[in-house]
Amino acid sequence: MRMTERADKYTLSNGMVMLGEPMDAVGSVAFGFMLPAGAARLPDGCCGASNVIADWIFRGAGERDNRQLGDALDGLGLVRGRSVGSSHLTIGGALEAGNLTPALDLYADIILRPGLNEEQFELARQLAVDEVLSLDDDPRQKVMLKLREQFYPSPLGRSTVGEVSELKLVTAEATKQILKDRFNLSATIFTVAGKYDFERVCRRMEGLFESEQRQGGEPETLGSKQGKYTHIENDGAQVHIGLMTETVRPADENYYNARVAISVLSGGMSALFTEVREKRGLCYAIGARYHSLKDAAGVMCYAGTTPDKAQETLECIIGEFHRLREGISEEEIARAKVGLKSALILHSESSSSRASAIGSDYYILGRVRSLDEIKDEIEATSVESVLGFLRADPLDDFTVVTIGPRQITLT
Amino acid sequence: MEFKTKTLENGLVLIGEVNTSAKSAAVGFFVKTGSRDEAAQINGVSHFLEHMLFKGTEKLSALEVNEAFDRTGAQFNAFTSEENTVYYAAVLPEYLAEVTGLWTELMRPALRDGDFDIEKNVIREEIAMYKDLPSFDVMERCRTLHFDGHPCGNSVLGSEESIDSLMAEQMRDYFARRYAPNNMVLACAGHFDWDEICSIATESCSTWQRQNVERRREHCEGSKGKERVAKANLVREHVCLMSAGVSAQDPRRFAASLLGMIIGDDVGSRFFWELVDKALAEAATMQFGPMDGTGAFCSYIRCSHENVVKVLDTVRGILDSLGKNGITKEELNTARNKVLSSLVIKNELPMGRLVDLGFNWTYLEQYRAIEDDVRAIKDVTVDDVHTLIEQLRLGDFTQLSLGPERNGQ
Numbered sequence: 001m002r003m004t005e006r007a008d009k010y011t012l013s014n015g016m017v018m019l020g021e022p023m024d025a026v027g028s029v030a031f032g033f034m035l036p037a038g039a040a041r042l043p044d045g046c047c048g049a050s051n052v053i054a055d056w057i058f059r060g061a062g063e064r065d066n067r068q069l070g071d072a073l074d075g076l077g078l079v080r081g082r083s084v085g086s087s088h089l090t091i092g093g094a095l096e097a098g099n100l101t102p103a104l105d106l107y108a109d110i111i112l113r114p115g116l117n118e119e120q121f122e123l124a125r126q127l128a129v130d131e132v133l134s135l136d137d138d139p140r141q142k143v144m145l146k147l148r149e150q151f152y153p154s155p156l157g158r159s160t161v162g163e164v165s166e167l168k169l170v171t172a173e174a175t176k177q178i179l180k181d182r183f184n185l186s187a188t189i190f191t192v193a194g195k196y197d198f199e200r201v202c203r204r205m206e207g208l209f210e211s212e213q214r215q216g217g218e219p220e221t222l223g224s225k226q227g228k229y230t231h232i233e234n235d236g237a238q239v240h241i242g243l244m245t246e247t248v249r250p251a252d253e254n255y256y257n258a259r260v261a262i263s264v265l266s267g268g269m270s271a272l273f274t275e276v277r278e279k280r281g282l283c284y285a286i287g288a289r290y291h292s293l294k295d296a297a298g299v300m301c302y303a304g305t306t307p308d309k310a311q312e313t314l315e316c317i318i319g320e321f322h323r324l325r326e327g328i329s330e331e332e333i334a335r336a337k338v339g340l341k342s343a344l345i346l347h348s349e350s351s352s353s354r355a356s357a358i359g360s361d362y363y364i365l366g367r368v369r370s371l372d373e374i375k376d377e378i379e380a381t382s383v384e385s386v387l388g389f390l391r392a393d394p395l396d397d398f399t400v401v402t403i404g405p406r407q408i409t410l411t
Numbered sequence: 412m413e414f415k416t417k418t419l420e421n422g423l424v425l426i427g428e429v430n431t432s433a434k435s436a437a438v439g440f441f442v443k444t445g446s447r448d449e450a451a452q453i454n455g456v457s458h459f460l461e462h463m464l465f466k467g468t469e470k471l472s473a474l475e476v477n478e479a480f481d482r483t484g485a486q487f488n489a490f491t492s493e494e495n496t497v498y499y500a501a502v503l504p505e506y507l508a509e510v511t512g513l514w515t516e517l518m519r520p521a522l523r524d525g526d527f528d529i530e531k532n533v534i535r536e537e538i539a540m541y542k543d544l545p546s547f548d549v550m551e552r553c554r555t556l557h558f559d560g561h562p563c564g565n566s567v568l569g570s571e572e573s574i575d576s577l578m579a580e581q582m583r584d585y586f587a588r589r590y591a592p593n594n595m596v597l598a599c600a601g602h603f604d605w606d607e608i609c610s611i612a613t614e615s616c617s618t619w620q621r622q623n624v625e626r627r628r629e630h631c632e633g634s635k636g637k638e639r640v641a642k643a644n645l646v647r648e649h650v651c652l653m654s655a656g657v658s659a660q661d662p663r664r665f666a667a668s669l670l671g672m673i674i675g676d677d678v679g680s681r682f683f684w685e686l687v688d689k690a691l692a693e694a695a696t697m698q699f700g701p702m703d704g705t706g707a708f709c710s711y712i713r714c715s716h717e718n719v720v721k722v723l724d725t726v727r728g729i730l731d732s733l734g735k736n737g738i739t740k741e742e743l744n745t746a747r748n749k750v751l752s753s754l755v756i757k758n759e760l761p762m763g764r765l766v767d768l769g770f771n772w773t774y775l776e777q778y779r780a781i782e783d784d785v786r787a788i789k790d791v792t793v794d795d796v797h798t799l800i801e802q803l804r805l806g807d808f809t810q811l812s813l814g815p816e817r818n819g820q
Contacts, residue, residue: 025432026759028752059688067684071741074679077748079756094756126690134693134713136646137545235644237542267481278473281532284540304540335481342484342503346435349760 005348007358007368008198013211015186018202019358019368021193023351029100029194030351032081032092033107034359037182039158040086040293046170046178048128048162050084053179054091055124060115061106069106076103081352084160086152086293087363088189094352097195101204108208111183121172129167132159139240139403140285140304142232147242150230151399152296154223184214191359194351222295225399229410232403239310239404243301243317245395250292250364256377257389262290262299263336264328264386271320276303282313294364299395307406314408318398325390333383340378344371414778415605421621422593425612426772428600428764436507436601437765438608439499440514441773443703444589446569447493447562448626453577455569456585458491459534463582464498464517465489466526473526476517483510486762493554493563494626494703495773501762504602511599511608515615518590527579538568545642545649545813546711552640553651553709553811559634562627563702591622598769601761628704631655639812647693648719648814649711652726654805656699656706659774664701665787666795667708667803671699672746673738673796674729674805675710679745681729682710691718691725703774708805716814723810730806737797750788754781 008020039050058073059066073080076099083090091110095103135142148157192201247262248254266272266288276286288301299321305313347353348371361368402408415427445457466473480487480500487500487510498517500510541547551566558564569577597616599608632655657663675682675697682695692714699708714722757763758781771779 025434028756028759066688070679070684070688071745074745074749075741077752079749079752080678095752096755123688123690127687127693130647130690130693130715133715134647137649137713139543140540237539238536240543274474274477277533278477279529281529282536284533284537304543305536306539331478335478338484339481342506343486345503346486346501346760346762349434351756351759 005371007370010198010202012206012209014209015213016188016190016209017362018190018192018205019362020191020196020198020201021354021358022196022198023194023354025349026194026351027097028094028351029097029192029196030092030094030355031100031103031190031192032090032355032359033111034088034090034189034191034363035111035182036087036184036187037089037178038085038087039160040155041182042178046166046174047158048132048167049170049175049178050089050160051128051131051162052121052124052167052170052175054082054084054089055127056116056121056175057110057114057179059120059124060117062109062113064109065115066120069110072106073103078103086156086158086160090359092355094194100196100201104201104204104208112209114179116172116176116179118172121175125167125170128162129164132162132164132167135161139234139236140302143240143242143401143403144300144302146230146232147244147300147399147401150226150401151244151298152293153225156222156293156296185209186213189359189362191355193354193358228399230401231407232401233405234403235405236403237306238304239307239402239406239408241303241305241310241314241408242401243314244298244399245321245397246296246298247290247395248393249295249297254389254393256381257386259290259340260333260336260378260381261324261386261390262288263340264332265320265324266301267336267339271324272301272317275320276313276316280316282309282316292364307404310402310404310406311408314400315411321395325387325394328383328386330383333381333386337378337381341375344374412780414780416778417609419592419613419617421617421619422591423612423616423619424596424772425609426596426598426768426778427603427605427608428768429603429605430601430761433601433761434503435501435761436504436599436603437499437501437761438507438511438514438597438599439497439765439769440518441596441598441769442496442590443494443594443624443626443773444496445492445494446565446567448589449565449585452573453581453585454565454573455534456577456582457496458567458569459530459574459577460582460586461489461491461496462530462533463522463527464520466523466530467521468516468519469521471516476513479513480510485510491567493565493567495770497769499762499765507599507603508607508611512611512615515612518595518616519619520586522579522583522586524579527582531574534568534574535571538571538574541568545645546713549649549651549811549813550709550711552813553653553809556636556638556811557633557653557707557809558631559636561629561631563631563705588622589624591624592616592619593621594624596769596772598765598772600764600768626703630658630705633707633809635807635809637810639814641814641816643816645813645815647713648716648812649713650719650723650810650812652710652712652808652810654708654808655803656708657701658704658706659701660704661701661706663795663799664706666791666799667699667701667706669743669746669750669788669791670796670799671697671708672750673742674733676746676749679749682726685725685729686712686722692722716817719812727806733800734806737800738793740793743791743793743796747788747791751785754784754788
């Protein structure tokens, strides 16, 4: 089956790129503003400020105070989304298509005319601090955040939640300055997917946002990776293991070979699931996935297991990574391909997933891939191409983080 | 959308909602069984059994089962709650028949001793994993305290002890009693061929034997007990509150879900404005959970240890004020818009639609189109919510807190 999706694109006079993907079968619309204010783009010493900003800008904007703004957003039935990543702070949501225009009006206020009241700043900062503290009660999430921090060259892996010591020192003034420097509309990507009229949306946006170009968004210089193994002591029931190894980025010619290889390793009936969970019963939660930023990418793996089994689990996982390049069957490749293609199409039915996928494509690749292109590229891989890639670019240099009552030994 | 239904002679109900504009299709077996249907000595068996279904049949090994799913590119899984065990898969339309055939086979599992023993380790790991998730642990403990001997308080996972002592024979016996065709629904949603699904199910499931299946369905008002559990490795205070709600069969359930949204949606609710916006708590949500014959409102709050007293005073203040002053028309409208958006967005995916379709049949033996639910939500009035507030007494709650050790404790 060929896909028939259309890609909409328009650039506002201020430089903001607008991307759209209409979907016939839905009555909803999802939208997002990808603002270049992610964790890695902040100045040193204020880790977590993106989270403060993401809260603060919603505490009153334009003519509305905190409460009025919240009520106005809720009144539209907006299912809000907000996320802080390495590169972007993304705000948006999904709602019934008829309410898109008033929602965009409110978001223009939030981005261009936030109230930034000092009293509200303290509350936003307190919540950001509390969120970092809460991580100690969620070792599974914490281990993955720590892993990114250790794996990616600094500052790309910087915690998207923040550091308490730095958050405590961040002032309202400094945060305002960050916001002014970082909310660069010329480097902002706007995405919309679902039921909408692109021409109308563009006209509205052109009227809402100023026309002059802003400055900022210069590339950061990258530092080195952190340690190979980090352990955080915690008297919990399990040892939470996070493990990551470098692989190719989405722009690389071997990208699809890497995706198929990871799917063999950790798809449905994968090597990891079968060997670690099904045959040995070492874990309940085990899995690996591809994780990428624009300038670096890796295979990210998580396993949680009781202390006595932790060492065996780690060795078994690393063994499966190594075994992958020794041989993959035609059948395994065929299953991995069907799995990847089917996930692609299943996700394409959700307006929210499409709005976020087209934005991330554009940022990382400079263009939006069609579903057909992705399907064809997956289809073009073979046992030879995947093994060739794995042998030339082996997955065997691991960064490991554990949280739990026992350390493990990296051999 | 076209609704289809058929009942086999042994009582197995097949239902489907065909949507030819969908790009995918979803199928699920909804089995009306869960931890509330377990005696104490086999606690955890429903969930353990759910794992065992993937271990294969007399003809298929576990490996072959997984291979078969993967050949269809299915996104498949299962979940167990206090009262339902659901097996589902979402696939491209051309694979729905194949994956449905596979599920019908798996519903008559081999339950081999060897597989049972290995899987026991995985279950133990799952129990350990949830112990490290205080937000889950606190809800589970509060549920037990609230339901106080009522079977809805039974743990879904079971305890280490109950799992250790569970024998494969006990599971086989439980399976024979509960996985009867008259206690299950096979549902499909999205783009698929109804006649093909019917013939697969008829061929594969007609030999299943009807059983006498029972369940205790009485309402539970809840214990209103108060407890605090300390754990040395915790940093924050996790608080769960539960109070009695209406059942999944009760027409007041729509008003109840709007009331839950007004009090405790994650943004824009009374909890949000009084607790989260003011940074007293970093999380404060309430949800209404309708169940078979009973129901409960359940809140989860996470805050610093220093703020607990103030947070709980605020919660009591919010619930008291609801009793005294009620809700506003604007609040109801806002909640309605939010409930409707979420409902519509969720139902745009065949997988999302499947869940509502299957549960509506499980609880009501009734087909409800999305429009029926939309209308029911739109019809709720401020007076309906006020009547409910009077009847429910939300301020009379069971409370369980889980947090760090305090001095002298």
